[in-house]
Amino acid sequence: MRDVYIVGTGEHPWGKFTDRNFVQVGEVAVAEALKDSGARWSEIQAIMSGILIYGGNAGHLSGQYIEGMFGETGIPVVNVYNACATGSAALRMAYNSIASGETDTAMAVGVDMMPKGFLTAKSDDPKQDRxxxxxxxxxxxxxxxxxxxxxxxxxxxxxxxxxxxxxxxxxxxxxxxxxxxxxxxxxxxxxxxxxxxxxxxxxxxxxxxVSDGAAVVILSADPKKIQAANKPVKIxxxxxxxxxxxxxxxxxxxxxxxxxxxxxxxxxxxxxxxxxxxxxxxxxxxxxxxxxxxxxxxxxxxxxxxxxxxxxxxxxxxxxxxxxxxxxxxxxxxxxxxxxxxxxxxxxxxxxxxxxxxxxxxxxxxxxxxxxxxxxxxxxxxxxxxxxxxxxx
Amino acid sequence: MEVMDTMEGKIPRLPELFSWTDEGVRIRSAKCHDCGTYFFPEYHAQHRPDCPRENVEKVLLSNKGKLNTYTIQHFMCPPPFKTDGDIAPYGLGLVEFPEGICVAGLIVETDLDALSLGQEMETIDYVMYKDEDGNDVATWAFRAVK
Missing domain, CATH: 3.40.47.10 (Thiolase/Chalcone synthase)
Structure with missing residues (x-):
């Protein structure tokens, strides 16, 4: 396993954004992370994306929707859910992909638009969903x-x-x-x-x-990317x-x-x-x-x-x-x-x-x-x- | 012991969670005789790692246990929770049964301000609302043993 660095980060400010969809909120964070890292979109070799459970089919395929906005490049785009640790799962997969040598530069994305008020049950079957x-x-x-x-x-x-x-x-x-x-x-x-x-x-x-918001990190083990980064951070x-x-x-x-x-x-x-x-x-x-x-x-x-x-x-x-x-x-x-x-x-x-x-x-x-x-x-x-x-x- | 799924016009909102018996209302559980674990609900098994999972038996928990912890909820829970009218503030707690499992439930018919951890509690039923057929729709609940 090789060392992996954060070379760029981005955030959309957090709040309630009824006039925007999740791709628009995610776009801001992705664009900021790209700019911060100096990487071009086409240099991202994998996207690990946290899903939005309240976003329907699009929410469950959040990575593809975001990829589409910036341009589809055929790379692996994997969508993941682990409750409030969803982003941890996305980050860990991006890290492992690079550390193992599968990719040199990968992105972990998390964007969510939460419903108002309480987050109640999403199914009606008690035998299956406690x-x-x-x-x-x-x-x-x-x-x-x-x-x-x-x-x-x-x-x-x-x-x-x-x-x-x-x-x-x-x-x-x-x-x-x-x-x-x-x-x-x-x-x-x-x-x-x-x-x-x-x-x-x-x-x-x-x-x-509960809020709406987005955050993105770009990880890399590519010496050029690490050197070009504005203060890389080691994971x-x-x-x-x-x-x-x-x-x-x-x-x-x-x-x-x-x-x-x-x-x-x-x-x-x-x-x-x-x-x-x-x-x-x-x-x-x-x-x-x-x-x-x-x-x-x-x-x-x-x-x-x-x-x-x-x-x-x-x-x-x-x-x-x-x-x-x-x-x-x-x-x-x-x-x-x-x-x-x-x-x-x-x-x-x-x-x-x-x-x-x-x-x-x-x-x-x-x-x-x-x-x-x-x-x-x-x-x-x-x-x-x-x-x-x-x-x- | 006589075990009943309904009681004098009362029906459970969801089945297989508690029963009425001639020895009080009892939480339905299942015990794994291989790993010693009690489950609630009985159909949500959570075995000890490497357990063979072969000898699971449905059981009823004791009617009485000890108050493990509690809170007083000051706002009405949104749907699908349903009661005739706003019942807030209402008590909620965990009761530790002698079998070795804590079960959560409403705390009713008790002076909520007088609750203290460790006190003896009993399982009762609690009618949440009347349905279209005139049944009293119930859940399990706990109250302090007087």
Whole structure:
């Protein structure tokens, strides 16, 4: 396997775009990535594309639609879905294609246009799709799952409502300075604590919205492309994990979980991150910037522990001591996180990598983490999907 | 033990998830005698790796368990969830059964503010709405044992 570099990245700003289709949103990110890399479209030898599950046939063939816009070249175009870790899968395939020598330059694309409001079941067959059960029998939107786990943390470790609110405050301060963010208002602890209770103990501002957006990375092992790139970033590892038997987490769409833990919580993310640490020889202690999946304030705390940035039950301590802020042990989500962007299923994992790469390339403006050498992007997808990417300069 | 699929005009919204018995409402599960895992629903098997998967038996979980965790949902869940009227705020929780499996469900007929982890809960039915034929359409739910 040979070294693979990010030679170009692109983003479409995130928001709700009712006047555009996904190809138009994706086009902006692809064009930006091409320009950034200096590569011509016809030099891209493979496209790995995250699909849009709410986009019908076109959404499931997102890569072909985007290829068509820029010009069809006959290369492999593969479309993939792994819930909110979809982009991790696309990136990993592009990486493996290059690392194995199949191609020299490949693109990972993620674009999504999300429906408004809740993401309910997409089929009617409970025997086949257990998502149907939770929507018909128990009335459990996604945040309920996070609240159930969050309650346990409160009881076990002493996390407080103020901790959850402070996470939103921190993320909003970063989001306010990120030109591509959807939400740019800075919040105070009081404002967050006064926002509506959604599912106790999670409040409205402590849960991410759903957005439209796109992100693209161009990867290469071609020495000329790497040399021509404006600050190439090395992919030290990009991995995926699935859940492990005996994981006690109540996983989204499931209505049961084992009572006795025989695997770590969020075992898919535990697995992906440990694979990445092993492959790269880099550990949490080396990471300067961590982009973690802050679908809610609970995730922020839990992921610090799941990925080994502190011991079990210690995340609130890191938070309270400022260890996740500028100047702390690891700067968490200097992008502003999903809290400031919202999630766009097919795009968010690649977006996290683009934001992490921006820090390594010194492009983060007022949010720039000084002397950033190692960045990590961690994803979380329902039904046991996760990806970890570690980047270095 | 007598096991019934309907009860006095009440029918389940979806079949094979719970039963009425003369020993209370019981969650339907399946146990794999090879790997020891209990499944819910009974038709969604999740075996231990390398299990031969040959000896799976349908079982009913105990009627009582302990509250593993809970939340109070302050907004009505959108369709296809359906109840006669807006029931928010409503309780949702995980109950840990002695068999070694936690099952999620609505928490009803309980003072939600008084809930505490570890307390004893029992499985009951909960009528969500009346259908066109006049049946009371029900789901399983939990309440605190008084």
């Amino acid at each position: 998502d149907v059960l939770r929507w018909r029998m128990t009335g459990m939107p996604n945040p309920v799952y996070w609240a159930l786990e969050c309650r346990k943390r409160f009881e076990k470790y002493g996390d407080t409502p103020e901790d959850l609110a402070d996470i939103k405050v921190l993320l909003s301060q970063f989001g306010a300075k990120n030109p591509n963010a959807r939400y740019k208002k800075e919040y105070t602890r009081e404002e967050v604590l006064n926002s509506k209770m959604v599912c106790d103990p999670l409040r409205l501002y402590e849960i991410c919205a 030290a590892a990009t991995t995926m994990g699935s859940a492990m038997y005996g994981d006690p987490t109540i996983r989204i769409s499931a209505l049961s979980a084992p009572a006795k833990a025989e695997a770590p919580m969020l075992s898919e993310s535990y697995s992906a991150s440990r694979q990445a640490y092993e492959k790269s020889g880099i550990g949490p202690e080396d990471v300067d910037v961590l982009e973690l999946p802050d679908n809610s304030s609970w995730h922020y705390l839990q992921y610090l522990e799941t990925c080994g940035f502190c011991g079990e039950g210690e995340a609130h301590k890191m938070l309270r001591e400022g260890q996740t802020q500028m100047g702390g042990k690891v700067v968490v989500n200097p992008s502003g996180g999903f809290s400031s962007f919202g999630e766009a299923i097919g795009a968010q994992a690649i977006w996290q990598v683009v934001e992490a790469a921006d820090q390594l390339r010194g492009r983060a403006g007022e949010r720039q983490v000084p002397d950033c050498k190692v960045a990590m992007a961690q994803t979380y997808g329902l039904m046991g999907n996760s990806g970890t990417t570690i980047l270095t300069v």
